[in-house]
Amino acid sequence: MEYGILAILPPLIAIVFALLTKQTILSLFVGVWLGASIINSWNPLTGFAKSISDYMIPSIADPWNAGLLVLVSLAGGFIHILRVTGAAEAFAQTATKKVNTRRKAQNVTWGSAFLFSYTEPVLILGTIMRPLTDKLNVSRVKLAYILDSMGSPLASMSPISSYGPFITGLIATQITALSLSDNPWTLFIQMIPYNFYGLFAMIGVLYVINTNLDIGPMYHAEIRAIETGKVIGDDDKPLVAEKANQFPEGYEFRFWSFLIPMILLFVTIFTVIFWTGNIVENGFRGSFINSNIVLAISCGFLVGSISAGVGSIITKLHSVKTAFDEWTQGIINLMIVPMILVMAWSIGKIAGEMELGAYMSTLVGNYLPSFVVPALIFLLGALIAFATGSSWGVFAIMMPIAVPMAASLDISFPLVIGAVISGGLFGDHCSPISDTTILASTGAACDHIEHVRTQLPYAILIAVCTFFGFLVAGITIGWLGIITTGILTFAALFILNKRTKSLPSSTNINV
Numbered sequence: 001m002e003y004g005i006l007a008i009l010p011p012l013i014a015i016v017f018a019l020l021t022k023q024t025i026l027s028l029f030v031g032v033w034l035g036a037s038i039i040n041s042w043n044p045l046t047g048f049a050k051s052i053s054d055y056m057i058p059s060i061a062d063p064w065n066a067g068l069l070v071l072v073s074l075a076g077g078f079i080h081i082l083r084v085t086g087a088a089e090a091f092a093q094t095a096t097k098k099v100n101t102r103r104k105a106q107n108v109t110w111g112s113a114f115l116f117s118y119t120e121p122v123l124i125l126g127t128i129m130r131p132l133t134d135k136l137n138v139s140r141v142k143l144a145y146i147l148d149s150m151g152s153p154l155a156s157m158s159p160i161s162s163y164g165p166f167i168t169g170l171i172a173t174q175i176t177a178l179s180l181s182d183n184p185w186t187l188f189i190q191m192i193p194y195n196f197y198g199l200f201a202m203i204g205v206l207y208v209i210n211t212n213l214d215i216g217p218m219y220h221a222e223i224r225a226i227e228t229g230k231v232i233g234d235d236d237k238p239l240v241a242e243k244a245n246q247f248p249e250g251y252e253f254r255f256w257s258f259l260i261p262m263i264l265l266f267v268t269i270f271t272v273i274f275w276t277g278n279i280v281e282n283g284f285r286g287s288f289i290n291s292n293i294v295l296a297i298s299c300g301f302l303v304g305s306i307s308a309g310v311g312s313i314i315t316k317l318h319s320v321k322t323a324f325d326e327w328t329q330g331i332i333n334l335m336i337v338p339m340i341l342v343m344a345w346s347i348g349k350i351a352g353e354m355e356l357g358a359y360m361s362t363l364v365g366n367y368l369p370s371f372v373v374p375a376l377i378f379l380l381g382a383l384i385a386f387a388t389g390s391s392w393g394v395f396a397i398m399m400p401i402a403v404p405m406a407a408s409l410d411i412s413f414p415l416v417i418g419a420v421i422s423g424g425l426f427g428d429h430c431s432p433i434s435d436t437t438i439l440a441s442t443g444a445a446c447d448h449i450e451h452v453r454t455q456l457p458y459a460i461l462i463a464v465c466t467f468f469g470f471l472v473a474g475i476t477i478g479w480l481g482i483i484t485t486g487i488l489t490f491a492a493l494f495i496l497n498k499r500t501k502s503l504p505s506s507t508n509i510n511v
Helices: 004-021 024-039 044-061 063-084 087-095 102-116 122-135 140-156 163-177 184-194 196-211 217-228 256-276 279-290 293-314 320-333 336-353 356-365 370-388 391-409 413-430 435-444 448-475 478-499
Strands: none
Touching (some): 004 356, 004 370, 024 044, 044 063, 063 256, 063 320, 063 435, 087 122, 087 256, 102 122, 102 140, 102 196, 122 140, 140 163, 140 217, 140 413, 140 435, 140 448, 163 391, 163 413, 184 196, 184 478, 196 413, 256 279, 256 293, 336 370, 336 435, 370 391, 370 448, 391 413, 413 435, 413 478, 435 448
16 A cells, blocks of 8 residues: 555654654654554554554564663663762762863763774763763763764764674665676775765764854753753753762772773673674674674673672672662663664654655655755655654665666766765754664763754754755765865854854863
């Protein structure tokens, strides 16, 4: 059955409802229910039941999704055990001796993301940096913006991330179908300079950090954090529930209580990567490409949690029972995130069943002059990612359209591939039903809808410049598109910086 324009209703209703009510789970369920009802002849009772049996449960049963749910749950335990053992506070106290201003804390967060380029850094980096940014009065939504702007964009350009092999596999399928001899990995590497949105989202956040360019809702969040010390708004609903820790009087926070769990975390991650990726046969780079990253991070969180718990038992801060109770409490605190992810995947599954991507592709594909192909591929990919909450879905939908189109119209392969990736990243950043955006809110422990609201102005600004960059690249040559995007981005940021209110001068004074 063809659903046509009806296919956009479920994700659209969910997104609008979420932005209006700030009730993420309820909004997503309404979208799932509506979609299931439409699919089942507009019967709301059947749609209600099918929402659970045909969409939510199968989403949980998917091996990749199930692995991510385990990862997120273990992350909750790890985050909480670092807090209640004093490890997070020990790190903050030690780090602020060197990283002693808000700007330094944000720059360190930005730079540290490159250490996690083999995967999205949002959960691990958020866990590490949040105690420090809290202590220096950086709002949680600002931390989430940095995490999100560095997460997917950086991973999408890393050949040793889960993104790299996935994207390359899609490219390889199309190259084979077209009987071409191009090397898919070479095209992936050549695509990186043309991933305009990903590149300038990362560069843009660095500019924002170092010029204090906080605009719209982000400005008010930062002002509140600086003037009152409240890194979360009074009405915000953080995805990670936190309570004030109670430590015995005179308790000494020891840096090793943070250092040892973190060392074991990374040792475990790399050990599992090299094991599952068979480093002996595949080599160093090949082991990353073939490894199970989700399993590696899950094992890392578990081992790190165990070491933190053992440390607190040795120092007699906790008994075995209370340490384990605290770890399980951390998992419970984060249960809202798996529920949101299940709902997001369910609505994505409905969008796929209703062929939303194919409908939008057909709608636009009939009106494509060759010189605007890269720009419109970017725009279409962004719309699909926003509506479905999945950048990977966009890659899978748009790559079979973009690569053959580039071949028939003699357009640069790296350019159109870059347009596909950029569109998926931008739509993903703007969508409250995106799993990566949800994970960024989780890593920063902030209100999810507030993260979307505060990040949106920056994402749209970069996207507008990116659109014109792809337009110029299509009319002329690719490198002029890079220059155009860069000039427009910095010009827009510079003008905004001159016309917006500056944060109080205390923003860079030691806290």
